[in-house]
Amino acid sequence: MNVRFEVREGRGVIAVSGALNIASVDSLRDQCSRWMNDNDAIRQIVLDLGAMDFIDSAGLGVMVSILKRVSERGGDIRIARLQKQPRVVFEITRAYKIFEIFDSVEEAFKAKA
Amino acid sequence: MKAVFHTGVPAAWGDALGESPWCLATAGGKPLLEYWLELAAELGVNEVRLVLGDGADEIEAFCGDGSRWGLKVDYGFLKNVNDPDAYLRRSPEHWSDGLLYICGPVFPRRLNMPPWPKPAEGVTWQLQNDGKTVCLLSRHQPDIQAFISGAIFAAKGKWADIGLAPVTLRDMQAYYELNMSLVGGESKLYVSQGYSSRDGASIGYNVMIPPSVELRPPLSIGNDCRIHPMAVVGPNAVIGDHVIVDRQTELSECVVLDSTYLGRNLEIKGKIVSGSRVISPGDGFVVEFEEPWLLAQLESYSKVNDFVRAIVGWAVAAGLMLVQVIPLLFFYPLISLLGVGRYRLSARMGLGGRLLRIPVWTTLNSQSRLGRIFTGLSLDLFPLIALAVFGRLWLCGHAPLHPTRDQAIRKRLRSYFPAAIDYSTRRSASGDRTVEATDALYYERYRSPLEDLRTVFGTLSGRLFDALSGESADSAIPCDPDV
Numbered sequence: 115m116n117v118r119f120e121v122r123e124g125r126g127v128i129a130v131s132g133a134l135n136i137a138s139v140d141s142l143r144d145q146c147s148r149w150m151n152d153n154d155a156i157r158q159i160v161l162d163l164g165a166m167d168f169i170d171s172a173g174l175g176v177m178v179s180i181l182k183r184v185s186e187r188g189g190d191i192r193i194a195r196l197q198k199q200p201r202v203v204f205e206i207t208r209a210y211k212i213f214e215i216f217d218s219v220e221e222a223f224k225a226k227a
Numbered sequence: 228m229k230a231v232f233h234t235g236v237p238a239a240w241g242d243a244l245g246e247s248p249w250c251l252a253t254a255g256g257k258p259l260l261e262y263w264l265e266l267a268a269e270l271g272v273n274e275v276r277l278v279l280g281d282g283a284d285e286i287e288a289f290c291g292d293g294s295r296w297g298l299k300v301d302y303g304f305l306k307n308v309n310d311p312d313a314y315l316r317r318s319p320e321h322w323s324d325g326l327l328y329i330c331g332p333v334f335p336r337r338l339n340m341p342p343w344p345k346p347a348e349g350v351t352w353q354l355q356n357d358g359k360t361v362c363l364l365s366r367h368q369p370d371i372q373a374f375i376s377g378a379i380f381a382a383k384g385k386w387a388d389i390g391l392a393p394v395t396l397r398d399m400q401a402y403y404e405l406n407m408s409l410v411g412g413e414s415k416l417y418v419s420q421g422y423s424s425r426d427g428a429s430i431g432y433n434v435m436i437p438p439s440v441e442l443r444p445p446l447s448i449g450n451d452c453r454i455h456p457m458a459v460v461g462p463n464a465v466i467g468d469h470v471i472v473d474r475q476t477e478l479s480e481c482v483v484l485d486s487t488y489l490g491r492n493l494e495i496k497g498k499i500v501s502g503s504r505v506i507s508p509g510d511g512f513v514v515e516f517e518e519p520w521l522l523a524q525l526e527s528y529s530k531v532n533d534f535v536r537a538i539v540g541w542a543v544a545a546g547l548m549l550v551q552v553i554p555l556l557f558f559y560p561l562i563s564l565l566g567v568g569r570y571r572l573s574a575r576m577g578l579g580g581r582l583l584r585i586p587v588w589t590t591l592n593s594q595s596r597l598g599r600i601f602t603g604l605s606l607d608l609f610p611l612i613a614l615a616v617f618g619r620l621w622l623c624g625h626a627p628l629h630p631t632r633d634q635a636i637r638k639r640l641r642s643y644f645p646a647a648i649d650y651s652t653r654r655s656a657s658g659d660r661t662v663e664a665t666d667a668l669y670y671e672r673y674r675s676p677l678e679d680l681r682t683v684f685g686t687l688s689g690r691l692f693d694a695l696s697g698e699s700a701d702s703a704i705p706c707d708p709d710v
Contacts, residue, residue, distance in 0.1 A: 171518050202505050202514040207521070208494045 115166075117142055119149045126156045127219060131165030134173035143176050150183065157189035160222040164195030169203050178212065190214075192222040228325030228366065230272045231315060232263050235280020235305035236331040240399040243513045244484060245501045245524070248282030249332055251289060252402065253467050253484060255409025255417070256429065256447045258289065259334065259396075262417065264296045266335045266391075270346065270364070272327055275300045278314050312360075315375045322375065325366035332396040333362045334405055337416040343390040353382035356395040364389075403499055403508030406465045406482045410447050428461075431468065433665045449485065451668045469525060469672050486672065488523040525672040532675060533642075539676045540622035543683060544615040544647070547605075555606050558597070566591055567598040570610060575627035576637065577619060577645055582630055585620075586610040603694020605687050611647035621646040623679035625667045636664045640671055652686045 115138035118129040128149075134142060150156075161177070181191045192214045196204065204210045216222040234250040241249025250260040267275055275298050279286055283304070293300030303314060311330050315322060329335075333354065337343070346352070351365035351374075364384070365371050373380040386392050396402050409417075412427065427445030434452045436442070443461035449468035454460060459477040467485035472478065476493045483489065484501040499506040502524025503516045516522040562568060570586040577583030588607030590598055601607060615622040624644030628637050637643060650666045670678075 171521060198507075198512050199514050202498075202507065202512075206493050206495055206498070206505060208492065 115141065117145050119145075121153065121156065123223075124156065125223060126153060126159040127162055128159060129162040129165065133168035134166055134176070135168060135170045136172040139172045139176040142173075143179065146180050147183075154187070157184075157187070158223075159184055159189065159191045160216075160219050161191060161193045162195055162219050163193060163197065163200060166200060167197055169200040171203075171207070174203065174207060174209050177209075181212065192216060192225065194219045194222045228270065228272050228327065229322055230263075230267045230275045230327040230329075231278060231322075232260070232275065232328075233278045233305065233311045233314075233330040234260065234282075234286055235278055236311055237280075238332045238396070240396070240402055240511060241332065243399065243501075243504070243506050243511060244499070245504065246282075247285055248280075251282070251285060253449075253465070253482075254334065254402070254405050255414040256431070256449050256465060256467060257417070259332065260286065260289065262335055263329055263333075264290070264293070264298060264300075265417070267327055268296045268298055269343065270327060273299060276303055276314075277301070278303045278305050278311065280305050312375065312377065319372065319375050322371055323368050326363065326371050326374075328360070328363040328374075329393075330359075330361050331356070332402075333393050334396055335362075336392045336394055337413075338387060338390050338392050340416060344388065346384070346389050350384040351380070351382040352384035352386055352389070352391075354386070354393050354395070356397070361395055362393045399499065399506060399511040400508045403482060406499075407463055407480065410445050410463050410465045412445065414447065433668060435665050435669075443479070451665070453665065453669050455491075469668070471525065471669070471673065486525040488519070488525050488673075490521040490523075493521065535676045536623075536674065536679055537621070540615065540679055541618075543680070544612050544622040547612050547687075548609070548616050551604070551606055551609050551612070554604055555609050558601050558604075558606055562597060562601055565595070565597065567595040567601070568592070568607070574630055575645065576630050576633070576643070577627070580637075580643070583619065583627070583645070585614065585627060599694045599697070603691045605690050608647055608652070615647045623648050623682050624674070625649055625670055626651055626663060628667075633663075636667055639664065640667055642671055644670070644674070648683050648686050650682065652690075 115130065115132040115134055120127040120129070128146065130142065184191050194216045195218060196215055204215070214225065216225060234248060238249040241252060244252050251258045254262070264275065275293060277286065277290060277300060279302055287302060290300050305311060305314065307313060346364060346366065348366045351363065351367050351370040353360055354362035360374065363374060365374070370380050370382065396405065414429065428442060429447045431448060431450035431452070433450055434448055434454070436454045437456045439456040440454050441459045443459065446461035446464045448460065448466045449470065451468055452466060452470045454472045455474040457475045458472045460466070460472070461479060463480045464478040465482045466478070467483060467487070469486045470483050471488045473489060473491040475491060476489050476495070478495045480497050481495045482499045483495070484499070487500055487502050489495065489500065497508070499508055500522065503522045505514045505516065505522065506512070568588060568590040571589050572584040573587045575583050575585050590602070592598060611620060612622070614620040620627070621644045624646030625640070626649040627645040628643070650670065651663065
């Protein structure tokens, strides 16, 4: 799994690629934690999952924990470009009710809170 | 008239459903193959040849000799999947009285309720897919010979004239749509006269549904299923046999195939679920779940699983016996002297079906505080736990079945694990055969070392709690007064 962080127009984009599973959740959690500490003015974050081809329940768990942390400081997280396998996981675990999901990063930025 | 059904022809969508052959994939809760056999019986076919490929054992186990449908079923094998008609060419004279031929995933759709018009002699009905005949019905010898020899002939019959409209199931979407159509009301065309389901809910035998479950017809639930509290089933949910739906899970517009476990708080909508696989019907995309607490295939038991259960069970039984022996030596003489209760021998089926006389505790004075302490500490189970230590029973498993009264339940179980502790031990045996059968079938498919530990410790702690709160536990196994 690889993670790339980017700031666009005052908003954060976290691009995750590869497989987000029990073997990689700690790495994502740590990297996100450090990045959010360094950029604590950023309130809106888009998770770009266009290159993430696999997620399991541990991966969902870390996403929820990131969402919780961002929500606590008054921000929100949106998800963009969800691929087929993760989409099915989001659907059957009802994670789609927690996250707002968009077809592109731009759409996620444009959508009103 | 004879019938030849090819089940060995590959169907790509069938592979995604799991290990079972596609002809046993259920449509509206019934295997596709069963629709073929019912059609054959209806058309007056007396002999069916099933030409097998992958999954031959499973198909043979399902069909047997065909007597269930009033047919004589024989089996053959397909040597070349690209030339299924070669089977017919081996003995062309065999089919001269008439032929019903189905090759590949075809659903013999009915257009109306019975009685259906009988096919006239001298007419041939044919369904083609990609230039190949996949379904043929004929009593016209020249047409049959032409078909077998590969010559071109014109089938004159219109399927609608005999109340049929067979369709090829080309892909997962077609399979899903068929299920939705069946659960939506079409299934009434395929059951015997006299049956009606006014609310569109069809529920099989041995299905446990607590009051908090919400059923939204139309829906179809197979046999031996367990739906846990606060689940929502329907509308348009087709659930196969031996399915467990855990708490708060919602199912709608979906097909759940046999022996599937659906975990807690899931939402299955517009999907086909087969064991640990979720399939999107539109594009046939398959997602395999590796977390058994979300989705799992039941019945995937190995000998290793049972071996681990045996070891863990024996160790726990030995520990319990050691812990219980001193309290038993203290309490039992007092209990006996005061006439609070006693052990009575009762005949049960033991391991391997052998007759076993097991000591069953009978409470004679349910008001006695001493008796409540005795059962609260589960000392009444001591002889059964000792039998588990000495290898005569499992520690956790099925309630030991009665040799005569429980024959019907025993016949339905593939594996039987008579045990000291089972699901009914805490709540006391109900005597309700349906509940006991459902428990037994559930355990058979859901057993694991973890489930055993959960059941044993849940039972023991629950009985202790019941005793502390003033409830008395009676015998877990009903004692027969005649023994």
